[in-house]
Amino acid sequence: MKRTFIKDLKEKLDQTVTVQGWLQTLRDQKSMQFLIIRDHTGLVQAAHWKKGNPELAELISTIGTESSLTLTGKVVANEVVKLGGLELQLESVKIENNAPMPLPFEPNSDNLPEQDFRLDWRYLDLRRERNRKIFEIQTTAEQAMREWWLANGYIEMHSPKIVGAPSEGGAELFTLPYFETTAYLAQSPQFYKQMAMAAGFEKVFEIGPVFRADPSFTSRHMTEFTGVDMEISWINSHEDVMVAMEHWLAHVYQKVHDKHADEIKDLFDVDFTVPALPFPRLTMAEAYQILKTQGYKLPPERKGDLDPGAERALGAYVKQTCGSDFVFVKDWPVAVRAFYHMRHADNPGLTMSFDLLGKGLEITTGAQREHRVEVLTAQALDKGLSLEPLKDYFDFFRYGCPPHGGLGLGLSRLLMIMLDLPNIREAVYLFRGPNRLTP
RNA sequence: GGGGGCGUGGUGUAGUGGUUAAACAUGCGGCCCUGUCAAGGCCGAGACCGCGGGUUCAAAUCCCGUCGCUCCCGCCA
Structure with a gap:
């Protein structure tokens, strides 16, 4: 399936799309998982109901922050979602390259390391x-x-x-x-x-x-x-x-x-x-x-x-x-x-x-x-x-x-x-x- | 090349001579939580305080050296 950029998702409501990007945050809860996905056009939330697909739920639990992912799911409007009022209802996730925890540093965290250390990991720094x-x-x-x-x-x-x-x-x-x-x-x-x-x-x-x-x-x-x-x-x-x-x-x-x-x-x-x-x-x-x-x-x-x-x-x-x-x-x-x-x-x-x-x-x-x-x-x-x-x-x-x-x-x-x-x-x-x- | 500053868990900081050899945040691991959204709660692991030497009854804390980083000056874009 052709890749959709995150900024274009609002035009794809109720369609199944493929999104590619990096995992910025994973909120792994009892019954739901929320993945904040980032590509260079923006951020989107992907949601997954664990009981709907326990196998996928288990996979998601293993993904480290800043891993590169290909995700497919249905774009749905949801006013509850603060991030753009829409979310991706996950159908599948492919881990293209897992980023094992812990990272040298998280590029989008509040306390960044000093510059010299960020230059050692410049590619992570450039993800901001x-x-x-x-x-x-x-x-x-x-x-x-x-x-x-x-x-x-x-x-x-x-x-x-x-x-x-x-x-x-x-x-x-x-x-x-x-x-x-x-x-x-x-x-x-x-x-x-x-x-x-x-x-x-x-x-x-x-x-x-x-x-x-x-x-x-x-x-x-x-x-x-x-x-x-x-x-x-x-x-x-x-x-x-x-x-x-x-x-x-x-x-x-x-x-x-x-x-x-x-x-x-x-x-x-x-x-x-x-x-x-x-x-x-x-x-x-x-x-x-x-x-x-x-x-x-x-x-x-x-x-x-x-x-x-x-x-x-x-x-x-x-x-x-x-x-x-x-x-x-x-x-x-x-x-x-x-x-x-x-x-x-x-x-x-x-x-x-x-x-x-x-x-x-x-x-x-x-x-x-x-x-x-x-x-x-x-x-x-x-x-x-x-x-x-x-x-x-x-x-x-x-x-x-x-x-x-x-x-x-x-x-x-x-x-x-x-x-x-x-x-x-x-x-x-x-x-x-x-x-x-x-x- | 000259001068100043800094160097504490993965990361960012607090602590600047002495109650139990180190606190806080974040990250990490585990558990909990009917949908979170800067998520939250509980528990846990993780630093011999850059390195070497000295002063002292006692040093992360003072002194010297060394290494690293950083800023300023010189040089330039």
């Missing part, structure tokens, strides 16, 4: 509706990203993750043996999307894994995460990148809002709103002024940079004064940016770069890139980098690479701020950190 919803929303968000890119002439790219040389720094690279030599795991598709600009692709995007060998122990860092990157050509400044980004992100928020706003309110208690355009923009100079008036004191060694506390303070300030969850902070000093960020022609101490803060969290870095190979080489030297490992990269800019810029965004960080998740480990399917390689 709230956790499943995070990934439904992520799916909607990624689809919306692609909709916008495709509507705007972007090409999808997949750059290699095994690379022969560091693309930016060096310390945060994972190394791996590679036949007779050593390779690295890419910590960004940065150089390859720039190569696509040199190739004349004009607009590209990539959603893919990036690896960072930083031993970071925070609620917002991972050693492997999904990077969302885009890069566009023929821009006049980083402002063009910011304009593209805010339209793109607003589209993503609109689609997530259309499909999930009510669920997000119910499950995450977040009033999900589509951000207004344009996002507020602050130069770093302005940001410093604001921090001063807000009484936020940056450590002196952070001159020209923002620390996470400053980012939170700016996020709060912008929320309060503009009502915006987002703010671009732009025109960062050369000292704190990558060598390939283009510098202002009229102010060589500043880069044509930006960060996007969402609810005070850094979710994006972007910039116009330096596409003139002589200038780029000079800037690398200026940063004290050795040119040899960058030789192939410099070659991208020798024969007609157009002016271009782009950005990188952390997918899980976006989910964090969309849903007010306190920890990135909740926003990612399987977390990878310095001490977490399993499951």
Whole structure:
């Protein structure tokens, strides 16, 4: 018999149906048994009168919570049933996979184990509706990203993750043996999307894994995460990148809002709103002024940079004064940016770069890139980098690479701020950190 | 890499020097209950209080070390 989803049972009154799902609760009484069954569309009660089928009653008594079951029965309306006013009168139960008691933990109980333990049993943790919803929303968000890119002439790219040389720094690279030599795991598709600009692709995007060998122990860092990157050509400044980004992100928020706003309110208690355009923009100079008036004191060694506390303070300030969850902070000093960020022609101490803060969290870095190979080489030297490992990269800019810029965004960080998740480990399917390689 | 916090039955917590070496909730096992529904009632099993050392007449409780987890900073998305 064809499977019926639990949410559709109300249209099947007085019919015999098959339901498949997990046993959430068993109330095994003297003469009656009640099974609360869960599939991803909802919950339903299945009732069984023991004397009607003692054999089935005995079987039901052996089923552990969270076992996967296939049940058949007649759907009947019953006002007494608090769960939707209907129930399934059980005719048969097939235990697809029994879950022996006790479970490591019950995903739908009131007192959940601490997160690290739940990550050990991630598949049980993911059985909670709230956790499943995070990934439904992520799916909607990624689809919306692609909709916008495709509507705007972007090409999808997949750059290699095994690379022969560091693309930016060096310390945060994972190394791996590679036949007779050593390779690295890419910590960004940065150089390859720039190569696509040199190739004349004009607009590209990539959603893919990036690896960072930083031993970071925070609620917002991972050693492997999904990077969302885009890069566009023929821009006049980083402002063009910011304009593209805010339209793109607003589209993503609109689609997530259309499909999930009510669920997000119910499950995450977040009033999900589509951000207004344009996002507020602050130069770093302005940001410093604001921090001063807000009484936020940056450590002196952070001159020209923002620390996470400053980012939170700016996020709060912008929320309060503009009502915006987002703010671009732009025109960062050369000292704190990558060598390939283009510098202002009229102010060589500043880069044509930006960060996007969402609810005070850094979710994006972007910039116009330096596409003139002589200038780029000079800037690398200026940063004290050795040119040899960058030789192939410099070659991208020798024969007609157009002016271009782009950005990188952390997918899980976006989910964090969309849903007010306190920890990135909740926003990612399987977390990878310095001490977490399993499951 | 630097700093803070935590580590007690399966799980979540209480207990922070001493009445019977550990309490509560939940889960688990058993019994009871004409249909429960955050089910309820009774009974039961389950922790040498992360590990090692020390202080003390006495340590889950104080000290040191160690391991694990966690958060903050650094780094970044």
